[in-house]
Amino acid sequence: MSDKNTRRVLAGLSAFAVAAGFAVTAGVGAASAAPGSLTWDDGNSRFTRTVSNTTPNEGDIVTVSTKFERTGGVVEWLQAVKDLHPTCFTYVSGNTSNPDVKPDYVRVAGNWPVYPNISPKSQTFEFSYRVGADCERGVPLMTTMHYSGSLGDGTYQNKGPTITVSKNTTTTSLAQVAGAQVGQPTTLAATVTGGAQGDTVEFFDGGSKIGAGTLNANGTAIYAWTPGSRGAHELMARFAGTAKANGSESSKQNIEVLSSDIVSTTVIAPVTNAQVGQSTTLKATVSPTAAAGGTVKFKDGGQLLAEVTVNASGEATYAWTPTTDGNHSITADYSGRAGVAASTASATVNVAAKPVQNTDSTTALTVGSAQVSVAQTISAQVTGSAGGTVTFKDGNTVIGTATVDSNGRASISWTPAVQGQRVIRAEYSGSGTVNASADQISVAVAAAPSGGDGDGGDGGTSSAGSLGTMFGSLGG
Known part of the structure; x- marks a missing residue:
């Protein structure tokens, strides 16, 4: 066929091309001579289209190229090439700058020569796309191209190669379940990779379905399971699959369901x-x-x-x-x-409110050297009056209470259990018309003795902190 100002519009398989023995692909679903590639002639022009991956997965990059050659005749100047692609593909890059990008095609314009017998004998145009999540799966999606040149235009419908997007490969995992009790709700959480928000995940106890949840934006589905019996249970989560994703299931998780807690x-x-x-x-x-x-x-x-x-x-x-x-x-x-x-x-x-006639007291706390597992005496000296009690605390934890004797003194024995800095507090209760008061000091508790008879010794008695810390008329 000789070159003319207007090229024939090819809308499928060219009878001429078949008769001539050229490698062609006839639209959707037809086999190609080489995977992902097809070649056809139109007059003295030869076109080869190649798809880098005809069965990609969601998110893959696919490169589509068209090679232009002249098998005879004169030079042709290519002025525009339009690569048509599925609308679920997103253009990423190409080997020609300044493309015109539209939802279903990418077009480049310029002036590229193709000679039949001298260099350059060919021009190749590449377009790379990312496969989108909205692509249909298992369905051949058509690609093709159009072009304009100095010898006329070529409009080729449904030439291919087709691209069939594979279903997503998925994995399902079930979060560890602990502390399950009869009659108490326990959260089951399954995470699916490759699924989509809104997809369903089913939960099983042994072979019985116990409930279902839908995937959130993070790919996790939850279900509140209330066990009805104590003992061993085998839990599993299953993603059944969708039109876009293959199914998967988690490994089985064996747990022990306990009896419910006694209500207090x-x-x-x-x-x-x-x-x-x-x-x-x-x-x-x-x-x-x-x-x-x-x-x-x-x-x-x-x-x-x-x-x-x-x-x-x-x-x-x-x-x-x-x-x-x-x-x-x-x-x-x-x-x-x-x-x-x-x-x-x-x-x-x-x-x-406290009576106006009440008098104030002071409490001074004394703690000697402290050592884990070694008993020592903690004393508080109350001035102002005898009587009442002193409550001793390690932080907010009560470690003992003692009565104030006639000398205004109260003592208890304390055996530290934990090494480190502790805040010891003495709270005098007040008595009669004498107001309460308190004192506290910071005590460094040393490690337990490595040997010996375990007697920490008195180590000398010293007052730590500010003796006689006056709390006065508390709240008065």
Whole structure:
């Protein structure tokens, strides 16, 4: 066929090309002579289109190239090349600058010669695209090209090669499940790579489906599972697959479901005659008595007063000395323990103002050298009056309470259990018309002795901190 000003529009397989024995691909689904490549002639022009990957995955980069050659005749100047691609592809780059990029094609313009017998005998135009998530899977997607030249235009419909996007390969993993109890909701979380937001994940206990969830933007689906029986359970998550992604399932996870915790209740005993500067007993009772061994945190509003161990009778007590009058919101939070659920109680305690005739006291705390596992004496000297009690604390944890003797002194034995810096506090309760006071010091607890009889010795008695720290009329 001779070159003319207007080229024939090829809309499929050219009977001439077949008769001439040229390698061609006939539209969607036809086989090509070489994977990802096809060649056809139109007059003295030969075109070879090559696709770097005809079965890409989502996110892959695919390069489509068209090679122009002259098999005879005269030179042709290529003036524009338009590469048509599926709209789900996104143009990334090409070997020619300043492209005109549209949703379904990329066009370049210039003036490139192709000679039949001298160099350059060919021109190749490459266009690279990223495969989008919205591409159909398993369906041949057409590519083709058009061009304009000095000898006329070529408009080639559905030439190919076609590109068939593969379904996503997925993986499914089930997060570790721990602490499951009969009758208590337990969160199951499965993460799927290769899925899409809104896809469904099913959860199984043994061979039985127990529920389903949908993937969020992070690729995770959750389901609140409430076990109905104790003992061994085999959990698994399955992603069934979609039109765009293959299915997958997690490995099986064997867990032990425990019996549900015993329900506990906490009650605060009524508090009467509370007064600023005077010791008032806060008492919390936790039932059943199986709750013994946990702790109760006493709070005044948002302020932590003390954390006290629950004794064998299910009781926790704390000598509280209010510093302000008015209504106080007292809470007792039981921590719970293995097999026993936590619980809480609250009460409003009215605190009266202190009498004007009250006098102030001072408390001076003395702590000797401290060593892990070595008992030592902690003493507090109260001035102002004998009587009342001193509560000793390690931070907010009560370590003991002692009565103030006739010399104004109260002492307890303390055996540190933890090495490091500790804050020891002595809180005098007040007595009669004498106001409460307190002192605290920072104590460095040394490591346990490496040998010997374990007697820490007195090491000399020294007053750490500011002796006689005056808290005065607390709240007064």
